[in-house]
Amino acid sequence: MTRLLLCATVACLVSPLTPLHAESASHAPAAHSPIPDSITTGSVALPGGTVAYKAIAGTILVHARHYDDSSSVIASRTEQPPASDKHEGEDKDDAVASMFYVAYFKQGVPAGKRPVTFLYNGGPGSATVWLHMGSVGPLRLDTPGDTHLPAPPYTLIVNPQSLLDVTDLVFIDAPGTGFSRIAGHDADKAFYGVDADGHAFTDFIVQFLAKYDRFNSPRYLFGESYGTTRSAVVANDLEDRSIDLNGVILLSQILNYDNSVDEPEANPGIDDPYILALPTYAATAWYHKRLSPMPADLPAFLREVEHFALTDYSAALRQGADLPADQRKAIAAKLAAYTGLPAPYILRSGLRVNGGQFTKELLADAGMTTGRLDTRFSGPTLDPVSREAGYDPQSTALSSAYVSAFNVYVRQTLHYGEGVTYKEGIEVNWDFKHHRPGPDSDNPGTNVMPDLARVMKEDPKLKIMLNSGYYDLATPYFEGVYEMKHLPIPASLYGNIEFKQYASGHMVYVKPDALQRLHDNVADFIRRTDNL
Incomplete structure (x- = not known):
């Protein structure tokens, strides 16, 4: 060209x-x-x-x-x-x-x-x-x-x-x-x-x-x-x-x-943002090789995550405080397998991780944050102890x-x-x-x-x-x-x-x-x- x-x-x-x-x-x-x-x-x-x-x-x-x-x-x-x-x-x-x-x-x-x-x-x-x-x-x-x-x-x-x-x-x-x-x-x-x-x-x-x-x-x-x-x-x-x-x-x-996952915690009781963002979390973890085992077929993997999001995950969130402890741990383990985030972190977040948390946490062990507009992009974390990234590596790129x-x-x-x-x-x-x-x-x-x-x-x-x-x-x-x-x-x-x-x-x-x-x-x- x-x-x-x-x-x-x-x-x-x-x-x-x-x-x-x-x-x-x-x-x-x-x-x-x-x-x-x-x-x-x-x-x-x-x-x-x-x-x-x-x-x-x-x-x-x-x-x-x-x-x-x-x-x-x-x-x-x-x-x-x-x-x-x-x-x-x-x-x-x-x-x-x-x-x-x-x-x-x-x-x-x-x-x-x-x-x-x-x-x-x-x-x-x-x-x-x-x-x-x-x-x-x-x-x-x-x-x-x-x-x-x-x-x-x-x-x-x-x-x-x-x-x-x-x-x-x-x-x-x-x-x-x-x-x-x-x-x-x-x-x-x-x-x-x-x-x-x-x-x-x-x-x-x-x-x-x-x-x-x-x-x-x-x-x-x-x-x-x-x-x-x-x-x-x-x-x-x-x-x-x-x-x-x-x-x-x-x-x-x-x-x-x-439905926005940017700050859904400001609208408590509305769980759809977490449910609808989950497949994107999974795609991002797949791209950055944070899954074990790594699925070979991304679209097929995402269809699986979509099904989980609309069924087991949705049902768990709808129960709120009534969700039994053993089921809470099981859902957290499944979310960890799909997102690459640590299960204890997911539990501390009440099974609800917003977009800013996810971009900050996925690559935290490497001192990096992923993009929001495009999670393929990554950049150095501004503040390692902050809850969210504070900037978008894709936008600045x-x-x-x-x-x-x-x-x-x-x-x-x-x-x-x-x-x-x-x-x-x-x-x-x-x-x-x-x-x-x-x-x-x-x-x-x-x-x-x-x-x-x-x-x-x-x-x-x-x-x-x-x-x-x-x-x-x-x-x-x-x-x-x-x-x-x-x-x-x-x-x-x-x-x-x-x-x-x-x-x-x-x-x-x-x-x-x-x-x-x-x-x-x-x-x-x-x-x-x-x-x-």
């Missing part, structure tokens, strides 16, 4: 993008000036042939929920707000967000004959730099292993796993992240919450379809992590606006936050490369954002309250399973694809399977859901062979559902 070093010549070494109109690098925007869209062209060599594409980097303006635009000029809906976070003179009741996107359109294909897929990361509070630079765009980072990448310069490669062979791609930064900005009175409250965020993305997609005449294109959502939560809300909101989707592609799913690569690529190749800070992630006071479909459905916790169920019932042709990594402790793969199999839908609709699992972590695509499988599976899903 052709390699591209991120240096001063980045724009001219691989599939050069030719600017059609772009802001001069010597004229960075003033603090209160809109940034013009940048249109460039390029090509990417894929196994099925070279795809020539147009890339558009720009923004679309969206308003907060309940904004009344009945008296607005239509053109004002796509004007960019100021590049700064605060807009002088903004109407105090008019919170707005300028949502940044990069769209890749295959050239020479009528819009109605070409699918379009909207992609976004999660957080909440994360830009979409990770999917953009790591997965299915025309270029991506080279991440061949499970260790910390060297310091810069970093390497981009032409991406043979790009999904441009089957669909146009639109990478979107959430309000306030990346080059997206919010402004107006109480703008953070207007956009930083489950429902507010879902509305913003829905509004963006509707405007995008109109702006680029894509209302008759097959349409897909592709969300990762919190982006899967967002996808359930957006799919339901789009259905309310009479916009059907061909498919929803979920990567590293969490729909019900009561890759983040610098992703952020640096995108900042060079977007400025030197896409010719956008000169002089403006790209916010790869922001701290947000997120409103997790969610109004679920149906009467009297306000709830203080986030559970968007009813949203996905509702849209599947209203559009029984909708297809769902769940992609998960075995080594993901942020959103364990079995949690996603469990949620899907507990959606409140008729039995006939479960056939609309398909499951794909990979020997990788939360960011499945950082492992090259997993990315190839992800591409092949998603491409096949789109070809089977695009109705072309």
Whole structure:
């Protein structure tokens, strides 16, 4: 594969993008000036042939929920707000967000004959730099292993796993992240919450379809992590606006936050997080060779662990203090055999080990901790006597490369954002309250399973694809399977859901062979559902 070093010549070494109109690098925007869209062209060599594409980097303006635009000029809906976070003179009741996107359109294909897929990361509070630079765009980072990448310069490669062979791609930064900005009175409250965020993305997609005449294109959502939560809300909101989707592609799913294994002890009496994370603990112990004997077949081993988790382990936890001592010891011994953790430690933890404990304890005798996003990664323990790790070796191993690569690529190749800070992630006071479909459905916790169920019932042709990594402790793969199999839908609709699992972590695509499988599976899903 052709390699591209991120240096001063980045724009001219691989599939050069030719600017059609772009802001001069010597004229960075003033603090209160809109940034013009940048249109460039390029090509990417894929196994099925070279795809020539147009890339558009720009923004679309969206308003907060309940904004009344009945008296607005239509053109004002796509004007960019100021590049700064605060807009002088903004109407105090008019919170707005300028949502940044990069769209890749295959050239020479009528819009109605070409699918379009909207992609976004999660957080909440994360830009979409990770999917953009790591997965299915025309270029991506080279991440061949499970260790910390060297310091810069970093390497981009032409991406043979790009999904441009089957669909146009639109990478979107959430309000306030990346080059997206919010402004107006109480703008953070207007956009930083489950429902507010879902509305913003829905509004963006509707405007995008109109702006680029894509209302008759097959349409897909592709969300990762919190982006899967967002996808359930957006799919339901789009259905309310009479916009059907061909498919929803979920990567590293969490729909019900009561299932999170991050700090389940804060929600005593809810044991599902421990049950659903157990297969990921087992996969991690297998990867780091902490099992004796070592199972030869990982998928077969995980099916065994899944069965134990849903039967004996679940039954034991449900008994709480009534569990007899001999049965408690037997369950602890079985958990030790599956997870590689010492049985006494498991007993001291009440048979309930959260994700942070597991990543800290598995390799504790070696002074190491495993990753949370991808437990294949490991790094030195910060504090040997702490209860949890305190950092994520996978995140620290890759983040610098992703952020640096995108900042060079977007400025030197896409010719956008000169002089403006790209916010790869922001701290947000997120409103997790969610109004679920149906009467009297306000709830203080986030559970968007009813949203996905509702849209599947209203559009029984909708297809769902769940992609998960075995080594993901942020959103364990079995949690996603469990949620899907507990959606409140008729039995006939479960056939609309398909499951794909990979020997990788939360960011499945950082492992090259997993990315190839992800591409092949998603491409096949789109070809089977695009109705072309």
